[in-house]
Amino acid sequence: MKAYDIVVVGASVAGTAFAMALRDEGLRILVVDPQVDFDESRMTWGHDIEPNGLLALDWLGLLDDIKRLGVRHERWIAEREGGGRLSEWRYDELRHTHAYAVCVRAHLLRRRLRERLSGVDVVIPGAFQGYRRVEGGVHVDIEVEGERRTASAKLLVGADGPRSRVRAQAGIGARVRRYSHSWVDTIMSRDDDTLTEGHIYFGRGSYLGVVPTRPGELVAFELTAGPHRVGGIERFREDYVRRAPILAGSVDSVESWDQVTVAPGFRMRAERWVADHVALLGDAALTVNPITSQGVSLALEDALTLAVVTGQAFRRGDFTARALRPYELWRRPQAERIQELGDLSLWGFTRRSRVLSALKERTLRHLAADRDFRTYVMASYCGLHWLTPKPLTILNAVRRPHPV
Ligand SMILES: Cc1cc2nc3c(=O)[nH]c(=O)nc-3n(C[C@H](O)[C@H](O)[C@H](O)COP(=O)(O)OP(=O)(O)OC[C@H]3O[C@@H](n4cnc5c(N)ncnc54)[C@H](O)[C@@H]3O)c2cc1C
Structure with missing residues (x-):
């Protein structure tokens, strides 16, 4: 059995970003994923990455790379x-260092993140099968080309998407709403x-x-x-x-x-994001409607925040749920707010009622005339909740509290 400090399950957006954020900390990290490559012909979608996600990519030293792979755009009409x-x-109406968006094909983003993953052990294809709690950590079972291998770790990170097996194995429930x-x-x-x-x-x-x-x-x-x-x-x-x-x-x-x-449209909320020796990242913790364009950005922000909390856990030698909880406390409110925004957008954009359609057009025209309201809406969709005094709800859209 090989001993690691951290086993990361999932080498897509959240898992690779988390491993990258910690690779210079002298920790022994293993990343596993059964998906060998990301197929361009099957992944026919793009990720619009918003200012909060761009800042995270910049922090990881990846922004220029991703900009080269995608297209930068400055506004929505x-x-x-x-x-x-x-x-x-x-975007330049926002007070932000990265006031633009970059749209990049989904397979290119993931491939590049994997290419830049160095200084850690990577097992691809390798599928997480389960884990057991042992004194001081966990034993993690991984299937590699039909063979079962076990690795020990102090921390197990589930970055394995909305149907997370790590989450299920940790006994963490999830509330799913189908759209x-x-x-x-x-x-x-x-x-x-x-x-x-x-x-x-x-x-x-x-x-x-x-x-x-x-x-x-x-x-x-x-x-x-x-x-x-x-x-x-x-x-x-x-x-x-x-x-x-x-x-x-x-x-x-x-x-x-x-x-x-x-x-298929759905949202998912894990009941908890951490357990003793376990943390959930990205879509494994919370899944938003793609209409928000925030899934990737939230996954990146989760990864950086968990990296900070993990660093402290290793310094203190404490991997209990209590020690990992600050990660959830910092991340969950923003992620849930964006999830609600996805619900509101879906509702507002898909109702066929004449009255609601007229109201929607009126609101969109008001946006053109009212800069503060525009900033409020933009900041909400860009995950910059510190720029918005209140969540974007129907009532607040009517009242229009000014941004701070
Ligand atoms: C059609 C579509 C369009 C989207 N558009 C946007 C957009 O414009 N902007 C945006 O920000 N977001 C968008 N999203 C959302 C975004 O793709 C996700 O939020 C983001 O990929 C989450 O990253 P993640 O790493 O948490 O999870 P995922 O990308 O789901 O990765 C999970 C990884 O875990 C691996 N895995 C699964 N099971 C196991 C196992 N047992 N063992 C090991 N590994 C395992 C998988 O192979 C996968 O690589 C879109 C999503 C879809 C489906």
């Missing part, structure tokens, strides 16, 4: 379905001169966004309640161009459903 500008949100709408991402080609910013088209109960992912490529995303393939690709293309005219030169590049990912 909100339009009526079929065209007609409602408002515009510029009425799925999230749909489609990769298309783009004319680089026409599309340089993010666009969101709002209709009665519908929402369709477009953002560049790399030169010559964009991702279109929407929420859908129904089966997506009715009427075939031709109908899908017509529908998208009718709603988002900017896609006129792009939709013909959608030739098969392989370019379209439909992700």
Whole structure:
């Protein structure tokens, strides 16, 4: 049995970022993941990384790399379905060192994070099977190419996504809420001169966004309640161009459903993020609706915060739930607030009622006129909760408390 200080389960966003944050601390770290590579043809979505996530990437020394892989954009333009500008949100109106967003293809982000993971042991493919508490730590079972291996560790970190096996093994319950709408991402080609910013088209109960992912490529995303393939690709293309005219030169590049990912909508909250000798990270602790564009950024912030708390745990030699709790106390309020924002956005953007649609348009036009309100909304979606006096709720959207 090999002895480690930390075993990290999951080498996607949260797990790699956490291991990277600690790699110079002289700790023996093992990272395991059964997924050998991230397949471009299957991962047809992009990650829009917001200022809070960009700051975390910068801290890890990865920002320039990720900027090279993706496309930086400075603003979102909100339009009526079929065209007609409602408002515009510029990141540079935020008081933040990284006042922009970067959209990057999902497989490229994960591959690069793995490539930059040095100074730790990595077992890929390696699947976490279970763990046992022993004196002073845990014994972790990992399956490697059909063989079972065991590693000892003082801390086990579950960064293994929403269906976390580490969470289940630790006996930590999770509350899951299924959404009425799925999230749909489609990769298309783009004319680089026409599309340089993010666009969101709002209709009665519908929402369709477009953002560049790399030169010559964009991702279109929407929420859908129904089966997506009715009427075939031709109908899908017509529908998208009718709603988002900017896609006129792009939709013909959608030739098969392989370019379209439909992700079932749900949110998940782990009842606790820590147990004795165990901590949960990223989507294993809390999963948000992709409409918030915050999953990656939250995972990165979780990773950095847990790294700080872990450093202290090793200095004190204390890995009890109590010693790890500050991590949860620091991270959970922001993550839950963003989860609520996802619920509100889903509700507000998908109701078909005429009254609500009119209210939505009115609010979007108000955004154009009221800079403080704009900052409040932007800061809420960018995870900068210290810039917003209160969570963004319907009541607060009407009252519009000013940002601090
Ligand atoms: C279609 C779609 C679009 C999205 N768009 C955005 C966006 O625009 N912006 C944004 O910020 N977020 C977005 N998200 C959310 C984002 O992808 C997640 O929040 C983020 O990936 C969370 O990272 P993670 O490392 O916690 O978990 P994951 O990325 O889910 O990684 C979990 C890892 O654990 C591994 N694993 C699982 N089981 C085991 C096991 N038994 N042993 C070892 N390893 C295991 C998996 O192989 C995987 O590599 C989107 C998600 C989807 C599905």
